[in-house]
Amino acid sequence: xxxxxxxxxxxxxxxxxxxxxxxxxxxxxxxxxxxxxxxxxxxxxxxxxxxxxxxxxxxxxxxxxxxxxxxxxxxxxxxxxxxxxxxxxxxxxxxxxxxxxxxxxxxxxxxxxxxxxxxxxxxxxxxxxxxxxxxxxxxxxxxxxxxxxxxxxxxxxxxxxxxxxxxxxxxxxxxxxxxxxxxxxxxxxxxxxxxxxxxxxxxxxxxxxxxxxxxxxxxxxxxxxxxxxxxxxxxxxxxxxxxxxxxxxxxxxxxxxxxxxxxxxxxxxxxxxxxxxxxxxxxxxxxxxxxxxx
Amino acid sequence: xxxxxxxxxxxxxxxxxxxxxxxxxxxxxxxxxxxxxxxxxxxxxxxxxxxxxxxxxxxxxxxxxxxxxxxxxxxxxxxxxxxxxxxxxxxxxxxxxxxxxxxxxxxxxxxxxxxxxxxxxxxxxxxxxxxxxxxxxxxxxxxxxxxxxxxxxxxxxxxxxxxxxxxxxxxxxxxxxxxxxxxxxxxxxxxxxxxxxxxxxxxxxxxxxxxxxxxxxxxxxxxxxxxxxxxxxxxxxxxxxxxxxxxxxxxxxxxxxxxxxxxxxxxxxxxxxxxxxxxxxxxxxxxxxxxxxxxxxxxxxxxxxxxxx
Numbered sequence: 119x120x121x122x123x124x125x126x127x128x129x130x131x132x133x134x135x136x137x138x139x140x141x142x143x144x145x146x147x148x149x150x151x152x153x154x155x156x157x158x159x160x161x162x163x164x165x166x167x168x169x170x171x172x173x174x175x176x177x178x179x180x181x182x183x184x185x186x187x188x189x190x191x192x193x194x195x196x197x198x199x200x201x202x203x204x205x206x207x208x209x210x211x212x213x214x215x216x217x218x219x220x221x222x223x224x225x226x227x228x229x230x231x232x233x234x235x236x237x238x239x240x241x242x243x244x245x246x247x248x249x250x251x252x253x254x255x256x257x258x259x260x261x262x263x264x265x266x267x268x269x270x271x272x273x274x275x276x277x278x279x280x281x282x283x284x285x286x287x288x289x290x291x292x293x294x295x296x297x298x299x300x301x302x303x304x305x306x307x308x309x310x311x312x313x314x315x316x317x318x319x320x321x322x323x324x325x326x327x328x329x330x331x332x333x334x335x336x337x338x339x340x341x342x343x344x345x346x347x348x349x350x351x352x353x354x355x356x357x358x359x360x361x362x363x364x365x366x367x368x369x370x371x372x373x374x375x376x377x378x379x380x381x382x383x384x385x386x387x388x389x390x391x392x393x394x395x396x397x398x399x400x401x402x403x404x405x406x407x408x409x410x411x412x
Numbered sequence: 413x414x415x416x417x418x419x420x421x422x423x424x425x426x427x428x429x430x431x432x433x434x435x436x437x438x439x440x441x442x443x444x445x446x447x448x449x450x451x452x453x454x455x456x457x458x459x460x461x462x463x464x465x466x467x468x469x470x471x472x473x474x475x476x477x478x479x480x481x482x483x484x485x486x487x488x489x490x491x492x493x494x495x496x497x498x499x500x501x502x503x504x505x506x507x508x509x510x511x512x513x514x515x516x517x518x519x520x521x522x523x524x525x526x527x528x529x530x531x532x533x534x535x536x537x538x539x540x541x542x543x544x545x546x547x548x549x550x551x552x553x554x555x556x557x558x559x560x561x562x563x564x565x566x567x568x569x570x571x572x573x574x575x576x577x578x579x580x581x582x583x584x585x586x587x588x589x590x591x592x593x594x595x596x597x598x599x600x601x602x603x604x605x606x607x608x609x610x611x612x613x614x615x616x617x618x619x620x621x622x623x624x625x626x627x628x629x630x631x632x633x634x635x636x637x638x639x640x641x642x643x644x645x646x647x648x649x650x651x652x653x654x655x656x657x658x659x660x661x662x663x664x665x666x667x668x669x670x671x672x673x674x675x676x677x678x679x680x681x682x683x684x685x686x687x688x689x690x691x692x693x694x695x696x697x698x699x700x701x702x703x704x705x706x707x708x709x710x711x712x713x714x715x716x717x718x719x720x721x
Contacts, residue, residue, distance in 0.1 A: 148511045149518075155508060156526045158586070162541050163530070165552065181552050225432040232429035248434070251441050253705050255647040257670075258694040259444030261451060261677055261687050266444060285440035288433050317425040345534035347650040352678075363534045367654055370540050380544065387537045395532045399525050 163388060170194055170381035177377055194382030197373070204386055206358070207365035214276050214361060215343050218283040219336055225284070226291035227332065231321050233292065234299040235307070245296070251289030256282065257348055267353050278353040279361075283346075287339040298331035299324060337398045344391065362387055445698075448691040456688035469692040483693070485664055486672040487700075489577055493668060494645040496581035497588075502637055504585075505592025510622065512593070513600040524597075528590035535587065535650035542583045543655055546570050570655065573665045580666055584651055588644070592637045599633035600626060631716045639708040646701050649674060669697050 168184055169177045176189030183189070198204055233245050256263075263282060264273075272278040302324055310320050325332070350364040360368065366387045373379045455465045473479050508527060512520055530538065546553050546569060554566035569579040603626055611621040649670030652660050658680050660667035677690025 148514055152508070152511055152523050152527075155504070155589075156523055159527050159530055159589075162545055162586075163533075165545065166541050178550065181550065181555070221436070225436065228429040229433035232426050236423070236426050238423065238426055244430070244434070247442075248437060251437065253643060253701070254445065254698070255643065255701070256441050256444075257647060257649070258698050259441065259448050260673075261691045261694065262444035262447035263440065265447075266440070281436065281440050285437050288437050289441075292433065318428075321429070341532060345536075347534070347536050347654065351653075363536050366534075366540075367536045377544075377550075380540070384537055384540055384544075388533060391532050391534075392529060395529060396525075399528070 163392075166381055167385045167388065170378070170385040174378055177381070191378070192382075194376075194378030194380070195386075197376060197379040198369075198382050198386065201373075201379075202365070202369050202383075203357075203360075204362075204365065204369075204383070207360050207362045208390075210276060210359060210365075211344055211361040211363070214279045214283065215340055217276075217280045218287065218343055219340055221280065221284045222287040222291050222339060223332055223336060226288050226335075227295055227325055227328075228321065229288075230292050230295035230299050231324060234296040235320075245292075248289055248292050251286070252293060256286045260348070260352060264352060272353075274354050274356040274359055276354065276359055279349055279359075282349055282353065283343045287343070291335050291339060294335050295328065295331060298328045302327050341391075448694055451688050451691040452695045454688050456686045469688055470696070473689065473692050473696065479689070482664065482667065482672055483696070486667045486669045489666065490646055490648075490668045492577060493581050493584070493648065494642060496578060497585055497641050497645055498638070500582065501585040501589050502592045502634075502641065505589050505637070506596050508589070508593045509596035509600055512597055515605070524594075527593060530587045531590040533587065535584075536654040538583065538587045539651050539654040542586075543570065546579070571662065573662045576656070576662060576666045580651060580655060583655075584648070591640070595633050595637055595640075596630060599630040603629050632713075635708055635712045635716060638712075639705060642704040642708075643701055646670075646697055646704070669693065669700075673697065 165181065169181060171185040171191065172189045173191035173193060176183070176185070176191075180189070185191075229248070233241060233248075267273050267278045267282075272281070306327075307320050307324065310323055315323070344361075345363055346361075347363050347367060350359070350361045351367075354360075355364070357368075366383055369383050370380055373383070452469055453464060453466060454469075455461050455463045456469065460468075473483050511517070512524055517523075533541075544550055544552075548554065548566075548568050554563060557563050557566050567575065569575040607625055607629075608621055611625045612618075616624070646669060648668055652666050652668055652671050653674065656666050656671075658671060658675050658678070660671045660675075673690060673693040676693050677685055677687055679685035
């Protein structure tokens with residue numbers, strides 16, 4: 119508190135406006151603006167979550183009040199448990215996200231290692247080829263992807279989503295990871311080689327060293343996979359393969375007039391992601407900036 | 413013998429490292445894109461079905477009275493969608509970044525985390541959240557306006573032809589404003605404090621110091637934010653589909669190129685899907701995105717000076 123006052127005193131005198139009132143306002147102003155935008159960003163979410171725990175009359179009568187003993191109700195969650203299969207949607211989303219991430223990180227790390235470690239003919243060109251996918255949305259090839267998936271007998275399976283998301287996630291992963299792998303000192307690798315380690319062994323030595331980068335990339339590619347509507351809708355629209363996003367979309371469409379159920383379904387889709395976000399936000403933010411500014 | 417041994421063996425390990433990623437990427441991303449390009453040059457219906465027809469599908473899409481209004485309408489809507497993001501999302505993102513970049517600020521991390529939170533959510537969920545909040549049935553939006561004495565302004569914005577697209581654009585802005593905020597913040601954090609201090613000592617106010625010292629330094633990020641907004645906006649689909657369905661009503665007023673692509677490919681109501689025309693729409697989106705990216709790479713990046721800090 120005191121150090122910030124000193125700072126502000128300095129900047130206030132520098133600009134020649136050091137009245138006590140003026141400098142109090144100058145300190146307050148940023149907070150007013152930030153609080154205003156933070157409220158806009160969070161209140162809609164809070165409103166949905168809070169109202170999902172209320173009975174119907176309270177949702178409409180007092181939407182801004184918290185659930186009270188008189189208005190508390192789990193009606194919406196009951197509807198969901200009885201009439202939908204949210205547990206399975208979660209399972210499907212979890213499977214698709216985890217398997218895709220594993221494949222992206224494993225094959226992406228291997229390719230990044232090769233691109234950053236060896237000099238071979240066409241290495242630059244291959245790097246560029248793999249980077250193409252950063253800017254081109256994979257969705258534009260959807261028609262042919264659907265034919266391909268149908269031809270491989272993968273339509274309406276979770277594996278269809280896994281392979282497409284893996285292809286989608288690889289370009290950025292390789293782009294970021296190869297930059298980090300280049301920074302690993304070559305003495306380390308050479309020492310291992312002198313000790314007789316194979317190239318595969320060297321790779322396994324390097325991976326733990328870029329773990330922070332891998333974690334960053336992981337969080338960063340996870341969100342679009344978990345949240346995607348387009349590919350589940352097109353490649354795996356049958357009910358047993360619904361992901362949370364597609365399941366919520368279908369469920370919300372059907373139960374549009376059952377406000378308790380809709381609010382509860384939205385809450386179930388929101389809360390896990392926000393909990394994960396709260397845990398991983400630092401890594402995610404680092405990933406976002408690393409991916410876009412390099 | 414000796415010479416043979418000193419020749420390098422075939423680098424199997426390089427192939428092993430590269431093959432899985434290159435194969436998956438080529439099969440499921442690059443090949444479908446090329447195959448889509450091929451499909452867009454093939455006839456879709458009637459006698460020409462399956463035959464090479466050159467650019468005829470493109471000609472149909474751009475001029476045929478059945479197709480052209482939808483395409484140009486979606487393109488126009490997409491440009492409005494993009495313009496609203498550029499005029500609202502990115503300036504607010506910049507403002508928030510500047511505020512968060514203040515030397516002394518309590519609660520910086522909390523603000524940053526909360527402001528970025530909506531970006532985490534699925535677009536589908538965001539669409540439904542706002543559908544509920546703006547719904548005249550629930551009356552939350554109307555109630556809030558009444559609270560500040562503007563109750564008369566409330567209208568069912570999502571349902572009106574004139575306001576549906578701007579409303580959906582602002583919902584998208586609400587969700588994604590955290591991205592430009594973070595990118596601008598990173599760029600601002602990289603600027604050494606001495607530069608700012610020097611300007612202040614020379615008598616420049618905060619406003620002046622920002623526009624003449626900091627803003628020129630973050631111009632490269634302005635370019636990145638613009639191109640990311642552009643690519644994201646011309647690829648948008650989920651929000652419109654989840655709020656308005658594939659028909660992008662009322663009366664196609666919220667139709668974007670993404671929903672047009674989906675409708676053309678899959679069909680809707682009585683109209684059957686038309687894969688070759690679908691790929692033609694996709695390739696038009698591709699050309700638009702490519703034009704944007706190339707403009708950025710060859711015009712913006714060449715013109716803008718990047719300072720090593």
